[in-house]
Amino acid sequence: MKTLEVKTSSATYPVYIGDGIKRNIVDLITSTGHSFTKLMIVTDSAVDAIYGDEMVRLLEQKWSVQKVVVPNGEQSKSFAQFEHVHTKAIQFQLDRSSCIIALGGGVIGDLAGFAAATYMRGIDFIQVPTTLLAHDSAVGGKTGINHPLGKNLIGAFHQPKAVIYDTSMLETLSQVELRSGFAEVIKHALISSEDFLSELMSIRSLTGLSKGELAHMLYQGIQVKASIVQEDEKEQGVRAYLNLGHTLGHAIEAEYGYGAITHGDAIAIGMQFALYVSEKQLGLRLHREELKAWMKELGFPIQVTQDISTKIFVDRMIGDKKARGGSVQLVLLKQVGDVTLHSFTKDELYHWLEEWKREEGCL
C-alpha cells in the first residue's frame, strides 16, 4: 500500500492506495484518529450491485451503518438526489459526529461530499473512490452538484477525512469509464511534466493495463493534484491549472446532455482545443498531431459534434463559473508543465473555436 498526505490550509488527510485495501477499511479509518457515531454509505446503483453489501459488512464490524443508493450516472448530481441523501441522513438520525462514506466515482464523491458539507452545517466524509477518474475528484475537497443551466455551479469546498483507494475495484470498470479517467491522468501529465507525458504515451491501449501500471499512474496523478491543492485550496491561483480543457469540456457536457458523454471524453476534446490555442497564441511546441493521433487511437473523441454551433458553445463557456465579467479564462500551456491563464472575450473565443473547427474540417 502507498500513502500520500494531502495538506491544505484547512485540513490534512491521508490518501491510501493499494490492491485489496478495502478489506482493512476499519483499521484505515480508525488510524485517522477520528471517532464516529454512525456511518452512512452513499453509493450509486451500479457500484452498489458489486460492492455495496461487502462494504456494509466490512464497516459493520465497528459501526452502525446505513446505506443510501442513487441511480448511477451524472444525472444524480442533482437537487433531487441531494435532497434524497439529506432525507436519508435525517431519517437515519446522523448527528454531528457521524460520517458519510462516498463509495463510487466522481459523481458520488461530489454529491456525497456536498451532502456532508451541508448536513448540520457540515459533517465528516471519507472518499472510497471506485473509478480511475476519481483519482482527481476524490482529492482536493471540491464537492457539488449541477444546475440545469450549468455544471458544478452549486457546491462547497469540503475536504474528506481520508481517501481509501482500493485499486482492485477498478477491475470491474468498463473501458469507456477507464478512458474517461485516463483523460484526467493525461491532464495531470500535461500540466506537470514531459516525463510523465512520455511515460503515458508509451501506453498504446487501455485494455490489459496491469494493476501495477494503474496504481502507478494513480499515484503520479494524485501527487500532481495534491501539490496544487496544497498550494491553493480555494482556487485563487494555481488550482485553476487543473481546469485545462474544462471550460469547453463543461460546455460540451451541458450541451450534449449530462451523461450523454463521459466527463473524460468531454475534457479530452476541451484539451485538444486548449492545446490548439496554446500553439497559436503562445507558440507551444508540442507534437500536437502526435498527441491527437495517440488519443484517437485510445478511443477518445477529439472534436465537437458538427450539429452544435460555435455560438452555442461560446454562450455556454461564458456561462461557466470560471467566466468573469463577460470574458473567459482558458488554461493554456507555454510548454508541457508550464501553465498559464489567458482571458478571452466572447468574440475572441468565437474566433478561436471557429479556426480550430476549420482546421479539423469540422465546419
Ligand SMILES: NC(=O)c1ccc[n+]([C@@H]2O[C@H](COP(=O)([O-])OP(=O)(O)OC[C@H]3O[C@@H](n4cnc5c(N)ncnc54)[C@H](O)[C@@H]3O)[C@@H](O)[C@H]2O)c1
Ligand atoms: N470534485 C472534483 O474535484 C472533480 C474533479 C474531476 C471530476 N469531477 C466530477 O466527477 C464526475 C465524473 O466522475 P466519474 O467519471 O468517476 O463518473 P461516475 O461516478 O458517474 O462513474 C462512472 C460510471 O462508472 C460506474 N462505476 C463506478 N465505479 C465502478 C466500478 N468499480 N466498477 C463498475 N462500474 C463502476 C458508475 O456507476 C457510473 O455509471 C463528474 O461529475 C465530474 O464533474 C469532480
